[in-house]
Each structure stands twice: as C-alpha cells, then as structure tokens.
Amino acid sequence: MSIIVNKSSISESFKTNPIPTTQILPLDLHNLLSLPDSHTWPTSPVQPPPPSATIPVVDLGRPPHAVASAVRKASDEWGVFQVTNHGIPTTLLREAEFEARRLFALPAEEKLAVVRSPDGIDGYGLARISRFFAKQMWYEGFTIMGSPVRHASHLWPNDYANFCNVMEEYQAQMKALSEKLLGIMFKSLGLAQDDIKWLHSKTNHHPPQAVLQLNSYPACPDPAHAMGLAPHTDSSLITLLHQSSNATGLQISGDGGNLWIPVNPIPGALTVNVGDLMHIATNGRFKTALHRAVVNRTRHRVSMAYFYGTPQEVKISPPMKLVDVDHPLLYQPVTWKEYLDAKGKYFNRALEFIKCEALFIADRCRQL
Numbered sequence: 001m002s003i004i005v006n007k008s009s010i011s012e013s014f015k016t017n018p019i020p021t022t023q024i025l026p027l028d029l030h031n032l033l034s035l036p037d038s039h040t041w042p043t044s045p046v047q048p049p050p051p052s053a054t055i056p057v058v059d060l061g062r063p064p065h066a067v068a069s070a071v072r073k074a075s076d077e078w079g080v081f082q083v084t085n086h087g088i089p090t091t092l093l094r095e096a097e098f099e100a101r102r103l104f105a106l107p108a109e110e111k112l113a114v115v116r117s118p119d120g121i122d123g124y125g126l127a128r129i130s131r132f133f134a135k136q137m138w139y140e141g142f143t144i145m146g147s148p149v150r151h152a153s154h155l156w157p158n159d160y161a162n163f164c165n166v167m168e169e170y171q172a173q174m175k176a177l178s179e180k181l182l183g184i185m186f187k188s189l190g191l192a193q194d195d196i197k198w199l200h201s202k203t204n205h206h207p208p209q210a211v212l213q214l215n216s217y218p219a220c221p222d223p224a225h226a227m228g229l230a231p232h233t234d235s236s237l238i239t240l241l242h243q244s245s246n247a248t249g250l251q252i253s254g255d256g257g258n259l260w261i262p263v264n265p266i267p268g269a270l271t272v273n274v275g276d277l278m279h280i281a282t283n284g285r286f287k288t289a290l291h292r293a294v295v296n297r298t299r300h301r302v303s304m305a306y307f308y309g310t311p312q313e314v315k316i317s318p319p320m321k322l323v324d325v326d327h328p329l330l331y332q333p334v335t336w337k338e339y340l341d342a343k344g345k346y347f348n349r350a351l352e353f354i355k356c357e358a359l360f361i362a363d364r365c366r367q368l
C-alpha cells in the first residue's frame with residue numbers, strides 16, 4: 001500500500017512547525033477562584049465606543065442586489081458583519097452548542113485524553129497563537145477537521161454518535177453557507193464565476209479545506225485582567241462564527257488595537273469574518289478584521305468558528321480584473337498551508353511578509 005502525502009494540506013503546517021506541549025495544555029480554569037499570575041494581563045484603558053460605531057448586520061432574506069451592496073460595504077469598511085435569515089436551522093445551532101458545552105463540561109483529565117499532539121491539527125488545547133504572548137489566555141478549545149469520531153469515541157466510548165452527527169451536519173451546513181457568501185462577495189466586486197476559477201473549478205483535485213473550532217471561555221474571577229482570545233485576524237477565506245447568546249465577548253478593533261467595538265450577539269445570527277486569504281484574493285479590497293474575545297465573571301461563554309479555505313493545491317491570487325496600474329498586485333500567490341506557515345512564524349505580521357515588495361527587496365538583496 002502506498003501512502004500519498006501531499007505537502008500542501010493545512011495539517012502539514014503543524015508537522016513542519018510543531019507547538020511545544022507547554023503551549024497546548026490548558027489549566028483547569030473551571031475550578032480557579034482567583035487569577036493566577038500566568039493568566040494576569042496588564043489592564044488596557046477601557047474606552048466607550050463612539051455611538052456611530054456598530055458592526056453591520058446583513059439580512060440575507062432581502063433582494064439579491066441589496067444583499068450584495070450591504071455585503072460589499074461591510075467587507076470594504078469592516079471586514080466583519082453579522083448575517084440573519086441565513087437558512088441554518090436554529091435547532092442545529094442549539095444542538096451544536098449543547099454538544100460543545102457537553103465536551104467542555106467533562107472533567108479536565110478526560111479532556112486531556114484528547115489533547116492535540118504538538119504536530120497535529122485536531123483535538124483539545126490552548127489557542128495556537130498562545131506562544132506569541134507572555135501571558136496565557138482564559139481559553140480552552142477543541143479543533144475538528146472532518147470527522148471527529150477518533151477523539152469523540154475516546155471521550156464517550158458508548159455515546160459518541162450524537163456529537164459526531166451534529167458536528168458533521170454543522171460542518172456541512174457551514175460549508176454550503178460559506179460557498180453562498182463567497183459567491184455573493186465576489187459577485188459584489190463585479191466578478192463572474194469564470195474570474196475565480198479556483199473557487200468553483202471541478203478541476204481541483206481536492207475539496208476545499210475547512211476547520212471547525214469550538215471555543216470555551218469559562219466564567220472568570222477577574223475579567224478585567226484576563227484575555228479570552230488575544231487580538232488576531234483569521235487565516236481563512238471567511239470564518240462563520242456562532243457565539244452563544246448568553247454573553248457578549250467578541251470585539252472588533254476599530255483602529256488597530258486601542259478601540260474595541262463589541263459584536264453583540266443576535267440570537268440565531270452568525271458573524272462573518274473576512275479572513276487573510278480573502279484579503280489576498282481581493283487584492284486588498286476586503287479588509288481582514290482584527291478581533292479578540294473578552295471574558296466575563298458569571299457566564300461560561302462558548303463559540304464555534306468554522307474556518308473555510310481553499311483546496312490544498314490552490315495558490316491564492318486575485319483575479320486579473322482586480323489588478324491594474326492603480327491597484328498593483330499586493331501579495332505573492334500562496335497556498336493556505338504556506339500562509340499558515342508564515343502565520344506560525346510571523347503571526348499578525350504574516351501578510352507583510354508575503355507582500356510583493358518583500359519579494360522585490362529579497363531579490364535586490366540577493367543581487368547585491
């Protein structure tokens with residue numbers, strides 16, 4: 001039997017850049033009565049957002065031209081918006097959150113049995129961005145790519161079918177909605193299907209890659225000095241986020257990090273983040289939103305993020321219609337895996353490192 005290893009799969013990125021175990025294992029936050037020093041962040045001045053700053057909400061039930069212009073405006077200006085009337089059954093959203101909570105409610109030692117391996121993509125653990133920060137986040141997560149059966153059957157040997165069925169159905173529905181939204185986004189820029197072949201092409205050898213991340217932020221004894229998920233942009237084309245409606249937590253940076261605007265959960269709505277790959281694919285037209293999650297004293301908040309990206313062999317570059325003298329090509333073509341490699345090294349500066357000037361400068365240096 002021969003094993004075909006395609007070096008471009010996103011899970012390969014974690015094989016080439018393993019994460020130290022100390023950056024994977026979370027403390028049992030559910031039983032802590034005060035904030036340990038390891039989790040104490042310097043307080044940042046809390047500024048009230050200006051009254052005009054609210055994250056756009058797009059009703060997908062409106063006429064197509066109205067939806068397209070609202071999506072375009074939100075993606076240009078914010079890189080994030082909420083969608084209502086998206087067609088995902090509320091019961092599925094509720095069931096998925098219920099199953100996620102059932103997982104995080106397990107005793108710490110049972111969750112540790114499905115901890116991510118240093119070079120793996122799926123399983124339980126801290127956020128991958130942890131190693132870029134001196135302090136730990138008030139956070140635990142569980143990553144699913146495809147079928148969660150291997151880990152779920154470990155957690156619930158006699159009772160894993162429901163978790164798996166719900167998570168698989170959730171991923172199928174999120175995939176369909178991601179594809180619909182990407183279609184709307186590209187169309188809103190005046191592009192036809194033919195302009196972005198990699199998005200629709202039947203010639204891709206692999207299906208689009210996607211990751212479902214369950215995020216858990218236990219109630220926190222000192223939320224003002226804790227961080228749920230530190231400021232970052234998502235590496236996907238788009239991310240569809242469902243946040244539990246029992247607590248706010250997601251915030252968007254209005255100005256690169258000093259002003260934070262909350263995304264107030266609308267029951268049943270989903271938040272759409274423009275990811276770094278979409279910023280690359282639109283030659284910088286659409287913004288990638290810097291965001292973070294904060295925690296609170298009384299509520300255990302859970303969110304579910306579905307990261308939708310490209311098939312493994314696809315190099316992302318903008319369609320020619322978005323490149324001209326006024327809009328020179330901004331970024332070098334990259335696969336998702338290559339981009340995750342850059343993100344693993346340079347974190348929030350990864351985009352800078354794949355800028356075309358960087359290539360130009362590197363060439364110049366070589367010539368000198």
Ligand SMILES: C=C1C[C@]23C[C@H]1CC[C@H]2[C@@]12CCC[C@@](C)(C(=O)O1)[C@H]2[C@@H]3C(=O)O
Pocket residue numbers: 010121127128129130143211213232233234235236307343
């Ligand atoms: C496909 C992805 C996207 C990843 C990396 C990889 C698997 C898990 C994703 C997250 C999930 C939690 C936030 C984030 C910032 C993190 O630390 O891990 C995400 C990251 C990214 O968007 O870069």
Ligand SMILES: O=C(O)CCC(=O)C(=O)O
Pocket residue numbers: 213215229234241243249250291292293302303305
């Ligand atoms: O929990 C949230 O609201 C944010 C989650 C997030 O940003 C992520 O999973 O990338």
Ligand SMILES: [Fe+2]
Pocket residue numbers: 232233234291305
């Ligand atoms: Fe995110």
